Structure formats: C-alpha cells, structure tokens
Amino acid sequence: MDKNNAHLKTFIAGGLAGMASKTAVAPLDRVKILLQAHNEHYKHNGVFSGLKDIVQREKFSGLYRGNGAQMVRVFPYAAVQFFTFEIYKKYLRDNFGNNQLFKLCAGSGAGITAVIMTYPLDLVRARLSFSVEFSSTNGTVTTGLFSSPPGLRIWTCIRNIIHNEGGLSALYRGMTPALMGIVPYSGLYFYTFEEFKIFVLKHLPHLCGTRKDDKLFLNIPSKLLCGGLAGAVSQSFSYPLDVARRRMQLSMMQPETVKYSKGVLPTLILTYKEHGIVNGLYRGMSVNYLRAIPMVAVSFSAYEIIKQSLGLDTSVNA
Template structure:
C-alpha cells in the first residue's frame, strides 16, 4: 500500500513538473504575439489601425523590443501552476475514464481534456486577468507598477474577488471546446501516426518493448494541428473574456463588464464578426499553432526524460 502511494505521489509530482515546464516554454515562445493579440482584441487606441506586423513594429519603435514581453512575468507566475494542473489533471482524468466509452473510443480524451482545462483555469484565473491588464498598458501610460500592485488595485477599486474573476464565465464556456479539442485532437493524431505511419513518425520506447513514442517533428505537427482546430471553435469566447477583463480600464469600455452574453452582443453589434468576435484571429493562429505544438512536444519530451512515458502499444 505504501509503495503504491509513493508511486502515485511521484507520478503526480513528475507530471506537475513536466506540465509546468511545458507551459512556461510554450508561452515564452509566443509572448510577443500574445501581447499584440491582446492589444488588437481590446481595440487599444494606439493599435486601432494595426495588424500583426505593424503592431510589432509599432511596439518596438515607440516602446522597446523588451516591451514585446510586457506582462510575461505575470504570465509565467500563472502558467506554471496552470499548465502543471492541466496536464496532470488530464492524465488523472484519462486514467479514470479509460475504457468507459468502449475500446477504440477517443471521446474519453475530449472529456478528460475539457475537465482538465476547467480545473486549471478555475485555480489560476485571477493571474490571467492581472497579466492581461499589464500587457494592455502602453509605456508612459502605466496604471499598474507590477503584479502585486495590479492585484491589490483591482481588488480594492473594482469590487473585490469578483473583479479578478471578471470574464470567468466565457472562459469556462470557451475552455470546454478549447481544452477538450486540444487534447482530443493531439491524442487522436498521435494514435493515428503510431497506427498508420509508425516508420516515419515514431521510434521504439526504451521502457516498453513493443511500445512507440512520437518523434519530435511528429509531436510538433500533431500539436500544431490540435491547436488550430481548438482555437477555430473557441476564439470568440476568448475575445469576450479579454474585453470583460479590460473593460474597467476606461469609461468608454465599461459596458463590456456587464455579462458574457451582453458583451458578446456589444462586440458583434459594434464591430461585427470578422473585426469583432474574430478580431486578431490571424495572429491567434500564428501564436496558437506553435504554442500548442511546443507545449505538447515539451510535455512529451519531459515525460520521456522522467520515465513517465511508457509508449503506446497498438
């Protein structure tokens, strides 16, 4: 009994470490695109007419190259526990649901992924709000001096803990298709590679005779495709979340803080589908595809290094 408990404890700790590292590496990789996306989504007045490349050039010219990483410190504080919780929760939910929907079914991967996403975002959402506020600031117009100051100011001036969770409902609504599809697509594509093109995409697993693990290029491709599919479905709710998080920074946008469906209607009515609910989608593909690809690939590599991945036997 004690041996089993020790193995389970080691399994959880190792997964938490793998997930946290994967999240930090992937988010830092796309941090400049993340900041531009936030500025475009929330219609920052300095970036009203900008696209992806012009937005990046404008930040470098008017602020500094380091300004592309503004808010990334808060992102790292948030992303380690978020990604660690998400990946570890997925492994645990996947174990629990294994075989529930019958042999060969992959629906358990979707449910496990969605549940893992909901678990992680519930625990770390206030840090995402703070990170968005910091990333939205323009040099010379700072409202917050850092993570702690932003947290205290939002809590005191905007309604306590509720303010830190503003935009939480659309986040939960978007997390189900986003996390569910991300994990489902990655696991399904991974299984497909191992089943149909193992000689091109896999190598034997050192821990499991007959088991296979994906090669790095295959990991990146599977992760990128999974990210593209998930973002296509959930993006409007991501825009809604950002507008609600940033609503109280200006009286002109305060009406975006009144509720999820009210905010959705306001965005659609004022800006339409393409320039409203899907504004910044091009940059989102540019960031989401490499981000999810790097995230899954780093996680799988860390699992292999720590002897957690025993490979898949078909």
C-alpha cells in the same frame, strides 16, 4: 514507479511545458490582446505592423510586457491542466472503457480545473499586457500600471482590482466566458492531439515514430506537427469567447470600455454590433493562429519530451 512520484513528475512536466510554450509566443500573445481589446495606440495595426510598432514605441522588452505575470500563472495552470488530464483520462478509461469520447471529456475537465485555480493571474496578465508606456513627441504616454516598480506590478494590479472594482469577486471578471470557451478548447486540444498521435503512429510508424524498449513513441517533428494541428482545430471553435473574456477583463481600465463588464452575452452582442464578425468577434484571429499553432506544438512536444526524460510512459498505448 511510485504513484505519488509519477504524479509529481507529471505535474512538473506540465508546468515546464507551459512555461516553454508561452515564452515562445509571448510577443504574439501581447499583440493578440492589444488587437482583441482595440487598444487606442495599436487599433489600426495588423500582426506584423503591431510587432514592429511595439518595438519602436516600447523597445524590444515591450514584446514581453506581462510575461512575468504569465510565467507566475502558467506553471500552475499548465501543471494542473496536464496533471488532471492524465488523472481524468485514467479514471474514465478504468471505469467506462477506452472510449475516445472520454478523452474529450477529460480534456475539458482538465481545462475547467486549471482555469478555476489560476484565473486571477490570467486577469492580471491581461491588464499588464494591455498597459502601454512609451515616449512620444508630446512626452511619455502611459496607461495602466506603471506607477509601481516592475517587481510589484502584479501585486499592485491585484490590490487595485480588489479595492476599486468590487472586492475579491472582481478578480474573476470574465471567468464565465473563460469557462465556456475552455470546454471546447481544452477538450479538442487534448483529444485532437491524442488522435493525431495515434493516427500517425499507426499509419506512418517509420516516418513519425521511434522505438525504445519495444514501445513506439512520436519523434520530435511529429510531436510539433500533431501539436500544431491540435492548436489550430481547438482555437477555431472557441475564439469569440476568448475575445469576450479579454474585453471583460480589460473593461474597467478605461471609462469608454466599462460597457463590456455587463456579462458574456451582452459583451458578445455589443462587440458584434460595433465591430462585426471579422473585426469584432474574430479580431486577432490571424495572430491567434500564428501563436496557437507553435504554442501548442511546443507545449505538447516539451511535455512529452520532459515526461520521457523523467521516465514516464508516452507511448501510443499510454
């Protein structure tokens, strides 16, 4: 297969896989953001009560608030992440041998590349997801970006951040914890999936594998299982930095949260002092497991299925 054609197909497969996985867990993603940043309207909710209250207050569409910006962001993010992982993995393997540690490095490098290239859209998605609009007995409660038509809210958010929060650099608020968190998260994300994939095909080939053209591939249930386990492992190590990223991203939306804009370490310390470990640094972790496991499972499964359908190799030796 032509090298450039293969790269394009890998890029497309990664982008489509990312869109599928994020859409599948969009309601849980929104609840996670509301819990992480202690939104005043949902700060006493848990996972399921939060989902219920969103539907009651903001209708069913409220579950997907911010998902439009998410889709704008996630295609290039996931496409770049999967695409560069394949490139980094091949480069490291060809130049340094098939050391398993290099898969960890390739995954971390892919995550860093994707974050840098798409971070402003992640900031916008967080702002839209944190915004609230619903009717109450005292009238319509509105916070955030609802003065603009839906189709213009992404641009309105970007313009407001640039004009009111310090210029273009404000679009990258919270990127430091994002980069710090993506190194263990993305590294483990790809590494554990690759290792689980090799393990089950080696020890359970008849249960977890399927053969095509004398090559052994993971079947769909096994792809979901390996992806889910990879998501659980990777999220566990990087979650406090994800909380810090969200708090910094949303810090300028309300006067009382500006204190979270001072940097990564001050944000982590302040979150710990005010809310502790469980309700602060790991707030929303339960919903994070609920979203991360199916999200990564769908992401890797969709990626491998799309790659196979496009004629790209996903066998255990790839």
